[in-house]
Amino acid sequence: MSGNGQEPSGTRMPLRRALVAAVFVAGLVGAAVAGSATLTAPKKISEDAFNNPTSQHHSEVEPDTFAFASTVVATFQEGRFFNGGAAGIGFATSTNGGHDFGTKGTLPGLTVYSKPAGPYERASDPSVAYDSIHGAWLINTLALSGCGGASCTNPSIVVNRSTDGGKHCGGTDFHEAMYAAQRAVG
DSSP: OOTTSOOOTTTSHHHHHHHHHHHHHHHHHHHHHHHHSOOOOOOOOOOOOOOOTTSOOSOEEEEEEEEETTEEEEEEEEEEOTTSOEEEEEEEEESSTTSOOOEEEEOTTSBTTSSSOOSBSEEEEEEEEEETTTTEEEEEEEEEEOOSSSSOSEEEEEEEEESSTTSOOOSEEEEEOHHHHHHHHO
8 A cells, every 4th residue: 555545556456356256256166066966855765663652753863874786775773762772673775876765674573662573672773784795784783671770781782684685684693692791701
């Protein structure tokens, strides 16, 4: 600035024009990129299948997903209890990269609310993986018993297995009283 409070002519205006032009171009590029992205609305892939009066329904929480080739399997808790665990574990399978989840269900033989019923009171923390050597989808669940108080006291690890591309999950194949074994070892 000069001593009279005005800018010398020709020094700041080209810089301002350049900045305005750069912001304008950046806005156009941003709009073009945003306009080319395909955004779709969220898809409902499943619905709580349980109706026991002791847990919250129309709730599906703690999801996990895994994809192999064009198959995507999702798993989640259904019918969440206020103090932990759920009435059961649901799953949904897509064979077209997630565009459609045509297969939906709940893990059989897991909790007393499952069909067929299983030995556990609640289920929690599901996770899904694919065993490419055996061509099997595996859903691992923390199965809970002894839930009379503030927490469940007898957890087990349970695995349900699907050998038909995630369309059906068999009964629990593998039980391990992990915490009991840890206590025994020390």
